[in-house]
Amino acid sequence: MRAGKHSPDLLSIGVIILLGIYIFGPLYLMLLESVAEVWYRGRQWWFPQQVGIKWYEFIFRDPDIFRAIWLTFIIAVTVAGFTIALCMLPAYTVGTGKLKRLQEVLESMGSIPQTIPAVALGVGLLPIYHTLGLLYSFHGVVFAHSIGAIPYVFRNLVRGFNSIDPSLEDAARTLGAGWLTIIRKIYIPILKPYLAAAAVLAFAWSINEFVLTMLLGFPQITNIAVKVYQNAGGYYWSPHLAGSLSVILIIPSMIILFVIERMTGIKLQTV
Amino acid sequence: MPLKVINVSKRFGSTVALDGISFELNKRDEFFSLLGPSGCGKTTALRIIAGLLDPDEGKVFFEDEDLTYIPPEKRNFGYVFQNYALFPHMTVFENVAFGLKLRKLPQNEIRKRVKESLEMVGLTGLENRRPRQLSGGQQQRVAIARVLAIQPRLLLLDEPLSNLDAKLREKVRFELKDLQKRLGIPAVYVTHDQAEALVLSDRIAVMQNGKIVQIGSPSEIYRRPSTAYVADFIGISNFMKGKVVEYDSSSREVLVETDVGDLIKGYATQDLRKGEKVMLSIRPENIKVINSEKIAKEHNIIKVNVKRITFLGDSYDYRLDYSGWELRMKTLPDIILHEKQQIFVKLMDILVFRMEEGEKR
Numbered sequence: 001m002r003a004g005k006h007s008p009d010l011l012s013i014g015v016i017i018l019l020g021i022y023i024f025g026p027l028y029l030m031l032l033e034s035v036a037e038v039w040y041r042g043r044q045w046w047f048p049q050q051v052g053i054k055w056y057e058f059i060f061r062d063p064d065i066f067r068a069i070w071l072t073f074i075i076a077v078t079v080a081g082f083t084i085a086l087c088m089l090p091a092y093t094v095g096t097g098k099l100k101r102l103q104e105v106l107e108s109m110g111s112i113p114q115t116i117p118a119v120a121l122g123v124g125l126l127p128i129y130h131t132l133g134l135l136y137s138f139h140g141v142v143f144a145h146s147i148g149a150i151p152y153v154f155r156n157l158v159r160g161f162n163s164i165d166p167s168l169e170d171a172a173r174t175l176g177a178g179w180l181t182i183i184r185k186i187y188i189p190i191l192k193p194y195l196a197a198a199a200v201l202a203f204a205w206s207i208n209e210f211v212l213t214m215l216l217g218f219p220q221i222t223n224i225a226v227k228v229y230q231n232a233g234g235y236y237w238s239p240h241l242a243g244s245l246s247v248i249l250i251i252p253s254m255i256i257l258f259v260i261e262r263m264t265g266i267k268l269q270t271v
Numbered sequence: 272m273p274l275k276v277i278n279v280s281k282r283f284g285s286t287v288a289l290d291g292i293s294f295e296l297n298k299r300d301e302f303f304s305l306l307g308p309s310g311c312g313k314t315t316a317l318r319i320i321a322g323l324l325d326p327d328e329g330k331v332f333f334e335d336e337d338l339t340y341i342p343p344e345k346r347n348f349g350y351v352f353q354n355y356a357l358f359p360h361m362t363v364f365e366n367v368a369f370g371l372k373l374r375k376l377p378q379n380e381i382r383k384r385v386k387e388s389l390e391m392v393g394l395t396g397l398e399n400r401r402p403r404q405l406s407g408g409q410q411q412r413v414a415i416a417r418v419l420a421i422q423p424r425l426l427l428l429d430e431p432l433s434n435l436d437a438k439l440r441e442k443v444r445f446e447l448k449d450l451q452k453r454l455g456i457p458a459v460y461v462t463h464d465q466a467e468a469l470v471l472s473d474r475i476a477v478m479q480n481g482k483i484v485q486i487g488s489p490s491e492i493y494r495r496p497s498t499a500y501v502a503d504f505i506g507i508s509n510f511m512k513g514k515v516v517e518y519d520s521s522s523r524e525v526l527v528e529t530d531v532g533d534l535i536k537g538y539a540t541q542d543l544r545k546g547e548k549v550m551l552s553i554r555p556e557n558i559k560v561i562n563s564e565k566i567a568k569e570h571n572i573i574k575v576n577v578k579r580i581t582f583l584g585d586s587y588d589y590r591l592d593y594s595g596w597e598l599r600m601k602t603l604p605d606i607i608l609h610e611k612q613q614i615f616v617k618l619m620d621i622l623v624f625r626m627e628e629g630e631k632r
Binding site: 165167174175181185 | 318321322323342343344345346347348349350352353354356357358359360369370373374417418421427
């Protein structure tokens with residue numbers, strides 16, 4: 001810090017600006033694509049000649065795309081609810097330290113899905129789904145998404161249970177509460193911010209999930225991510241449609257993230 | 272008999288938390304304390320009484336009903352936790368009303384009882400606050416109000432004063448006892464603070480390593496501790512080693528020769544044999560300065576060096592050296608001594624304990 005007092009600051013500001021461009025540059029272009037009605041890139045690459053909402057109108061008029069949008073959100077909501085229900089008991093066990101011996105096993109089990117590539121998971125699920133008749137079905141896709149959402153949900157719930165003083169449960173019991181009342185009146189209200197965080201992360205995970213949806217759901221069950229892929233060169237080349245679909249994919253997650261952070265005052269942690 | 276605990280044992284893995292403890296409450300409004308250092312099993316005992324833990328062996332009776340395996344929510348005992356365990360997402364009112372709502376009482380009855388309970392602990396006007404907006408003392412009062420509201424059959428208190436500052440703790444001690452006596456609810460109180468136990472209790476059970484070593488009134492425990500451990504734990508005790516010279520089993524009077532050769536007469540807490548090694552225990556207030564050197568040949572008078580003098584306001588605390596044994600003496604501020612001065616002191620009310628095996632003092 002002695003020599004060149006100002007240079008590290010300038011350097012870091014420069015790097016931060018570059019990072020900003022690196023992250024937000026593609027988003028900016030995607031946003032432009034979605035509103036560009038006339039755009040000759042050779043003449044003016046940084047902004048279209050004419051902007052409008054033509055592509056959005058097109059999306060909402062196409063029943064196939066509209067169905068994909070609808071499915072995306074329904075699947076995501078179901079995944080969030082289902083994953084939370086699935087993780088509640090193990091998270092309680094780990095978070096409250098009730099079963100010390102199981103703790104480590106469950107903790108690492110909760111992280112495993114994150115380390116498995118979605119493609120590998122999908123390939124493993126294919127024969128199982130085939131046998132069980134889950135292929136191309138709504139709940140098949142929900143189950144598959146849920147596996148990937150487990151780490152986020154599990155960790156947030158564990159953190160939540162961890163934050164609860166174990167004597168609250170004892171106090172409630174001595175005051176006459178059975179376990180159902182304890183869950184309803186003590187745990188759920190205190191866990192609310194953590195449940196919200198878990199739900200948002202599971203939701204965000206699901207709406208972004210492409211590989212598993214493609215492998216196990218397509219063509220009956222498609223979501224926005226799959227549609228974007230189709231329009232961005234996978235099947236046809238329509239960057240405007242892909243762009244506007246991407247915006248539809250991004251905006252809800254951003255709004256929810258913002259609202260939840262405001263509401264609960266906790267910063268969402270994905271790790 | 273309100274509460275009866277019979278031969279209760281509890282292990283956690285390989286550690287024995289409770290090793291066959293038994294006690295009972297004698298009267299309807301008895302204030303009974305379990306006193307001991309941390310890890311002696313006192314909280315485990317309280318949790319078993321509450322039903323929050325099942326004992327491995329033994330039984331818990333309340334008014335001749337076997338409660339051993341009745342869940343805590345069916346016992347109607349009020350439990351005040353060390354950290355208060357207030358529900359952070361509820362207001363003071365909701366906290367106190369929690370147990371009442373579970374009892375499906377009508378709204379106006381709930382309001383009435385919450386109001387009464389908060390009045391009893393002197394906390395009216397704070398109904399809409401959340402626990403985190405209250406001071407430690409206020410939180411503690413809410414915790415007490417919350418258990419009083421359900422009109423419990425028994426109060427269980429787990430070091431409820433330990434998180435308060437010293438001055439408040441002193442004040443609340445007396446309030447707590449007054450309240451308990453006024454309501455006539457029997458109470459079991461867990462503490463490691465002997466001063467607290469002495470002030471609050473009708474009777475005290477002193478615990479060591481999962482066992483009860485002595486049960487008695489505060490004055491019995493203080494004046495006639497049954498072991499050196501109890502003498503050491505309750506109040507301040509000085510210890511020195513010696514050998515039995517004479518022992519009278521009928522009066523329990525014993526004459527002991529200290530390592531230096533002084534003869535000291537004391538009261539034996541258990542039967543002793545001549546020549547047996549013993550431990551002498553003397554309270555700081557039972558050591559008196561002797562002015563005349565002439566009587567130095569009498570029993571119980573020893574020569575000591577003044578090591579350190581500390582002024583405590585209402586008294587002096589002297590550290591005296593008796594051939595390597597440090598003795599603490601407490602005197603009124605009217606005696607003036609100097610450090611390194613050699614003085615004679617008389618020892619009174621001496622208790623003589625058999626030397627336990629492996630005791631190093």
